[in-house]
Amino acid sequence: MTSRRVLWLCGLLLMWSSGLPILAKPSDADDPFADDLTSEYAKKIIVQSKVADIKTMMKPEIAPCDDFYTHACGNWHRHNPAQLLGNLMTDTFQLISKGFDRRLQRLLRSNDLQSELEKKMQRFYLSCNLVHRDDVHYKLALENVIKEFGELPALVGPQWNASSSSFSWWRTVAQIQHKYGKQIILGLDITQDIRNISINRVYLSPPDLKPKIRVFSLLEEASTSRDLQHYFGLSPSVAKHTAKQLLELEESLISVGSGGDSLEDSLSLYSLAELQEKYSDHLNFTEFLGIILGEENIPATLYINNEDYLDNALLTMRSTPLATQLNFILWKLVEDFLEESKPGEMTKWCTEQTKKYFGKLAEHTVYERYRNLETEAEVHKIWGQIKGIFRQQLMGDKLDWISNATRQLAVEKLDAMQLHINSYDSENFEDLYGEVTIDRVNYVSNLQQLLMAKGRRLVARISEPARSLDATDVLGFTPAYSVLENNITIPVALLQPRYLWGDQYPEALKYATLGYLLAHEMLHGFDDDGMKYDALGNLAPWWDSKSRYEFEERRKCFQAQYHHYKYGGEELPESKEQSENLADNGGLKLAYAAYQIWLGQQTEEVRQQETMEGLSFNSRQLFFLGYAQLWCDDVQSFLKSSFAQADNHAPSKYRVIGPLSNFQEFSWVFNCSQSAPMDPEYKCAIY
Numbered sequence: 001m002t003s004r005r006v007l008w009l010c011g012l013l014l015m016w017s018s019g020l021p022i023l024a025k026p027s028d029a030d031d032p033f034a035d036d037l038t039s040e041y042a043k044k045i046i047v048q049s050k051v052a053d054i055k056t057m058m059k060p061e062i063a064p065c066d067d068f069y070t071h072a073c074g075n076w077h078r079h080n081p082a083q084l085l086g087n088l089m090t091d092t093f094q095l096i097s098k099g100f101d102r103r104l105q106r107l108l109r110s111n112d113l114q115s116e117l118e119k120k121m122q123r124f125y126l127s128c129n130l131v132h133r134d135d136v137h138y139k140l141a142l143e144n145v146i147k148e149f150g151e152l153p154a155l156v157g158p159q160w161n162a163s164s165s166s167f168s169w170w171r172t173v174a175q176i177q178h179k180y181g182k183q184i185i186l187g188l189d190i191t192q193d194i195r196n197i198s199i200n201r202v203y204l205s206p207p208d209l210k211p212k213i214r215v216f217s218l219l220e221e222a223s224t225s226r227d228l229q230h231y232f233g234l235s236p237s238v239a240k241h242t243a244k245q246l247l248e249l250e251e252s253l254i255s256v257g258s259g260g261d262s263l264e265d266s267l268s269l270y271s272l273a274e275l276q277e278k279y280s281d282h283l284n285f286t287e288f289l290g291i292i293l294g295e296e297n298i299p300a301t302l303y304i305n306n307e308d309y310l311d312n313a314l315l316t317m318r319s320t321p322l323a324t325q326l327n328f329i330l331w332k333l334v335e336d337f338l339e340e341s342k343p344g345e346m347t348k349w350c351t352e353q354t355k356k357y358f359g360k361l362a363e364h365t366v367y368e369r370y371r372n373l374e375t376e377a378e379v380h381k382i383w384g385q386i387k388g389i390f391r392q393q394l395m396g397d398k399l400d401w402i403s404n405a406t407r408q409l410a411v412e413k414l415d416a417m418q419l420h421i422n423s424y425d426s427e428n429f430e431d432l433y434g435e436v437t438i439d440r441v442n443y444v445s446n447l448q449q450l451l452m453a454k455g456r457r458l459v460a461r462i463s464e465p466a467r468s469l470d471a472t473d474v475l476g477f478t479p480a481y482s483v484l485e486n487n488i489t490i491p492v493a494l495l496q497p498r499y500l501w502g503d504q505y506p507e508a509l510k511y512a513t514l515g516y517l518l519a520h521e522m523l524h525g526f527d528d529d530g531m532k533y534d535a536l537g538n539l540a541p542w543w544d545s546k547s548r549y550e551f552e553e554r555r556k557c558f559q560a561q562y563h564h565y566k567y568g569g570e571e572l573p574e575s576k577e578q579s580e581n582l583a584d585n586g587g588l589k590l591a592y593a594a595y596q597i598w599l600g601q602q603t604e605e606v607r608q609q610e611t612m613e614g615l616s617f618n619s620r621q622l623f624f625l626g627y628a629q630l631w632c633d634d635v636q637s638f639l640k641s642s643f644a645q646a647d648n649h650a651p652s653k654y655r656v657i658g659p660l661s662n663f664q665e666f667s668w669v670f671n672c673s674q675s676a677p678m679d680p681e682y683k684c685a686i687y
Helices: 003-017 034-038 040-057 068-073 092-108 116-129 136-147 158-163 169-180 214-232 236-253 272-279 285-293 307-318 322-335 346-357 359-370 373-395 404-416 429-433 443-461 507-526 545-564 579-600 604-608 619-629 637-646 652-661 664-669
Strands: 089-091 187-193 196-205 267-271 301-305 418-421 480-482 487-490 633-635
Touching (some): 040 619, 068 619, 068 652, 089 092, 092 116, 092 346, 116 346, 116 443, 136 214, 136 322, 136 443, 158 322, 169 322, 187 285, 187 443, 214 236, 236 307, 236 322, 272 285, 272 301, 285 443, 359 429, 373 404, 373 418, 373 507, 373 579, 429 443, 480 507, 507 619, 545 579, 545 652, 579 652, 619 652, 633 637
Parallel strands (some): 196 301, 418 487
Antiparallel strands (some): 187 196, 267 301
16 A cells, blocks of 8 residues: 555544544545545555444443443543533534534535526535625625614613604514514424424414523623623624623513423414404504415414413513614524634634525535435434334233333324435425525625515415425534424435444444334334324324323432432422433333344354444443443533433433443443442333
């Protein structure tokens, strides 16, 4: 091998061990060493790179039977530290997402884009990179966005009150949603009726406002004050006072709870006449819906999602000065147009913006460059194995606490469940972006065009066939189960080569990561929420009372177990919501069962390849190590308690410790003593 090839392969090793992705394979014309990845020497380098990566995260001095999370992930924080002024948390999925972003960025900066729609996406990216906070033209463009719907009272001053007689907060937010699809104070969506997924239904919901940790509120208030001064020329005192008012109003709006333990508990179906009568003192619902959807599309009935929020929001707005109302609405509107990159990270921020506003096209375009039909076939093969094992369990004696009638319905739901890779091969991108005009220099105008297209799509949904909402504003990087569609979708970012599994790695790692993730999502169809939705996705509870009782008794075990765990110095919430913990525990067992079956079908030569030189783990131990390292993370200590209270997922540490300590196979594989912390006497189980 030439010295040049050796250097190239060494660079490959460094790229992997540093967490950087090995990007899409270049053509032979661009890289004369492209075929080196198929050589035996290259394969060995790739495997040893993975071994180095695995060992880097571990803290082997902690015994696996004492604390397997720390054993597997104890040194993650040294190499991927959470930073107070940077990423407040780091984890494996964040690295995967960043890897996708780097692929997208490289593509956006290349000459490899072919179609006009892809070039539109590239022009948006280029225009974003031209934005400068001090550019007078940029500031003027921001002012023009605001002037479409009024003037900032904070900028006009006391004389604004003289011209406020015609102002109505709900008319203004309705006009903004109609034009830009932006939800402020009240949000309107159109999606499937949860009780009859064959029809669309209008949902009035809270916008995406979440409670903030105090320190973040203070930082946001300071940032808003600076931006009000910088972009709109407010004096420091007025800017500070206005920023404080904006934050206080937002906190008042979100001061009520989420509205219920589940979606159906949060929903109230109203006729328009009933809403008119109930809320006539606050707003005209007929006019509000007509502004957003057009008078010809006003629905006769609609769902209110979280009626407590609606009641509180209407009372809050009534008691809020008109000037503060409009300041809040216009600020929320213009926030989408503000440049928010960190110093030196403009290209990174613009890549994220491009991914946000061209979600489906961005995923499809990048995936086309590295998609692998063999990988896709492997995903579906493992999915079939996982489904098959769970089907056998449902049909056998393992789950005999479920009645025969309910188990038969569960089998029918399982058989109907589908898996899709979100490659968007059949998406009509011309419908999404064909009418959008994008140039290389006018970022604000480009963003307006994209948001107006979003507003048009909302109105169009009213007459389209029923379907679920598109969750593409923020691209996912883990599989997701849709209870209304009874299917699982896999984002293409997860299929990037050599992050979690690879052709040269033992299959143990694939089953421990991909297999587990698929099994986890599958079980959401059979948890305390999934049991309310039938095989078609309709809200139609199908578990009989005896089976629900037996399920509930087993669920209580998880509730007590996870409440006992401490994170950030506090016990985890004693929540009835245990669906994520149930899916973690059952998903791990199903993935391990699938791996065991695969392993038993292999020749001795193949089984010998299920270990990795440099790691003292047998194949089954490697499976558990791969699962644990999926959850390595680091979180700023002052956030831990807040994260644990707000998230229905257990902290990553307990997504490892909980399922493994409930799984007897783990203790056997690692020869744990009966007194070991990872092998408690009482173990919780449902699936």
